[in-house]
Every structure is written in C-alpha cells, then in structure tokens.
Amino acid sequence: MASQLKVDTITGVTTAGSVAVTGEGNSTxxxxxxxxxxxxxxxxxxEGTPTRDSFNxxxxxxxxxxxxxxxxxxxxxNANHAPIIGSGDWRTHGMENTDQATTANTGDVLTRxxxxxxxxxxxxxxxxxxxxxx
Amino acid sequence: MASILRVDTLTDAxxxxxxxxxxxxxxxxxxxxxxxxxxxxxxxxxLNxxxxxxxxxxxxxxxxxxNMNNDDFSHIGVAHFDDATNGIYTxxxxxxxxxxxxxxTGLVRYEAAFVHATSNRTNFDSDECCVTIHGDLA
Numbered sequence: 001m002a003s004q005l006k007v008d009t010i011t012g013v014t015t016a017g018s019v020a021v022t023g024e025g026n027s028t029x030x031x032x033x034x035x036x037x038x039x040x041x042x043x044x045x046x047e048g049t050p051t052r053d054s055f056n057x058x059x060x061x062x063x064x065x066x067x068x069x070x071x072x073x074x075x076x077x078n079a080n081h082a083p084i085i086g087s088g089d090w091r092t093h094g095m096e097n098t099d100q101a102t103t104a105n106t107g108d109v110l111t112r113x114x115x116x117x118x119x120x121x122x123x124x125x126x127x128x129x130x131x132x133x134x
Numbered sequence: 135m136a137s138i139l140r141v142d143t144l145t146d147a148x149x150x151x152x153x154x155x156x157x158x159x160x161x162x163x164x165x166x167x168x169x170x171x172x173x174x175x176x177x178x179x180x181l182n183x184x185x186x187x188x189x190x191x192x193x194x195x196x197x198x199x200x201n202m203n204n205d206d207f208s209h210i211g212v213a214h215f216d217d218a219t220n221g222i223y224t225x226x227x228x229x230x231x232x233x234x235x236x237x238x239t240g241l242v243r244y245e246a247a248f249v250h251a252t253s254n255r256t257n258f259d260s261d262e263c264c265v266t267i268h269g270d271l272a
Contacts, residue, residue, distance in 0.1 A: 002142045002143070003140070003141045003142050003143070004141065004142065004143040004144075004145060004152070005139065005141040005143070005144050005145070006145050006146065006147050006149060007144065007145075007146070007147060008146050008147045010144075013135065013136060013137055014136055021155075021158060021159045021162065022159065023159065023164070023200070023203075023270065023271025023272070024159060024160065024203060024270035024271055025203045025270060025271055025272040027271075027272055028200040028271050028272060030159070030162060030164055030181075030182065030200070030271055031181060031182075032158065032162060034163075034166075034181040035162030035163045035164060035181065036162055036163075037163070078179065080168045080178035080179035081168060081179070082166040082167060082168045082179075082212070082264035082265070082266050083212050083264060084210045084212065084264075084266050085212055086210070112220060112221070112222050117220040117221050117222050117249065117250060117251050118220050118251075119220070130163045130166040130181070130266045131166070131168070131179060132179065
C-alpha cells in the first residue's frame with residue numbers, strides 16, 4: 001500500500017546528520033545528507049541580474065568578465081566540497097573551477113571562450129555543490 | 135536505537151513540497167570526491183570513495199566503495215589549475231580509450247587536461263579535482 005510521511009525535518013536517530021537511504025539495487029545504502037546537493041544556480045552571466053533560479057544562494061556577484069561568485073545562505077562545513085559546473089551556452093564555454101581558492105561560504109566560477117581561452121561572459125550556465133553542510 | 139522507515143512519499147507537515155522517496159534515492163549523489171592531485175595525491179573529502187591511484191601526470195583512478203548498479207551512471211568532473219596562461223581546463227575520461235575500461239561499476243579513471251590558445255591538450259596535476267556521480271547503486 002502506498003504511504004505518505006508528512007514531516008518538516010528528517011533527523012537521524014543515532015547521528016542527527018546521518019540518515020541512510022536504501023539504494024536502487026536494494027543491496028546497499030547511501031547517506032542521504034551527504035548525497036544531496038547543497039547549492040545550485042542557473043545563471044546568465046551576460047545579464048545584469050544573472051540568477052535565473054537557485055537553491056541555498058544568498059547572492060550572486062559579477063566580478064568582471066566571466067568571473068562569478070555565488071555566496072551560500074547556509075555555509076558548507078569546509079572548502080573541500082565538490083563543485084559541478086557546466087555551460088549550456090551555444091558557444092560552449094570552457095569553465096575553470098576557481099572554487100579551490102575560496103572558503104566554505106562561496107562557489108567561484110570563471111568562464112572562458114573556446115576560441116582563445118580568454119575570460120568571457122556565458123549566456124547560460126549552471127553551478128552546483130556536493131559536500132557537507134556546516 | 136536505529137530504525138527503518140518504509141514510505142513512498144515525503145511531504146512537509148502542511149502537505150506541500152511532496153517528493154517520492156524514489157526521487158530522494160535516485161536524485162542523491164552516490165559518490166563524490168574533492169582531492170589534491172599534486173605530489174602525493176590526497177583526498178580532502180568524499181562520499182562512497184574507497185581510494186585513489188595516481189597513474190601519472192593528471193591521470194587518476196577513483197575507486198567507488200559501494201559499487202554502482204551498472205556503468206551507465208552520470209559522472210561529472212571539475213579540475214582547478216593555477217595557471218598564468220589563459221586556458222580551458224577539463225577533468226574527465228581520456229581521449230581515444232575504451233570507455234568501458236575507464237568507467238566501470240567500481241571506478242572512474244579521469245584525466246585533468248588543459249588547452250591553451252597556443253597549445254594542444256596537455257595533462258596536468260590539479261591541486262583540486264572533483265568528481266560527482268549520480269546513478270543507481272548496486
């Protein structure tokens with residue numbers, strides 16, 4: 001019988017920040033909290049108001065051509081998160097991860113043009129973060 | 135005491151924002167890693183990763199702890215490089231290889247490479263390279 005659980009917050013019993021979810025093959029479990037994306041943003045870096053939609057994002061700063069910084073609302077536990085970046089721009093910009101230089105509360109991206117690798121605004125791009133929340 | 139909850143759908147207490155638990159399991163990343171690929175390579179943080187191997191310049195094998203159900207999973211890589219020259223940097227499966235050898239249920243073998251305006255694809259050791267995997271667990 002189908003069932004529905006109504007709840008605002010899910011918390012582990014043994015460890016508050018750890019809930020196991022059974023995997024698709026029914027033979028193992030995965031950590032729910034660690035597997036969830038902690039931030040995502042779809043943006044148009046060529047426009048004055050770049051963010052189209054986002055999750056856990058406090059602000060988006062355009063630091064210059066192709067150079068963007070996204071600040072999180074709820075910070076990450078450390079700077080060792082795993083960024084995911086991609087461009088849907090027809091010009092297929094290369095995207096450099098500059099996240100390494102930053103802290104637990106921002107994600108940085110630099111987009112470059114494919115023809116000469118110079119910094120270039122990107123019309124449509126996405127950025128997401130996997131990792132541990134603070 | 136540990137407990138198991140069997141349920142098909144989650145919603146908030148106001149019956150909004152419902153999501154099927156199949157989306158929760160299917161939409162969660164099954165593995166990710168943030169690693170330093172320079173010198174003696176080291177894992178900074180990870181989920182469901184059992185180890186890494188340095189195969190040469192920019193060439194890393196990342197081993198998954200609990201295997202994926204098949205090799206059709208989605209995998210995304212990002213590599214950082216401190217480089218004074220404008221370049222495009224990639225982290226992914228190498229060129230001209232049999233993909234099935236480099237992306238199995240238990241590992242991905244990725245290469246970090248750059249292209250400059252004046253140079254062809256060249257491998258480099260990345261001071262921060264990351265992989266995220268979505269798909270079905272075994």
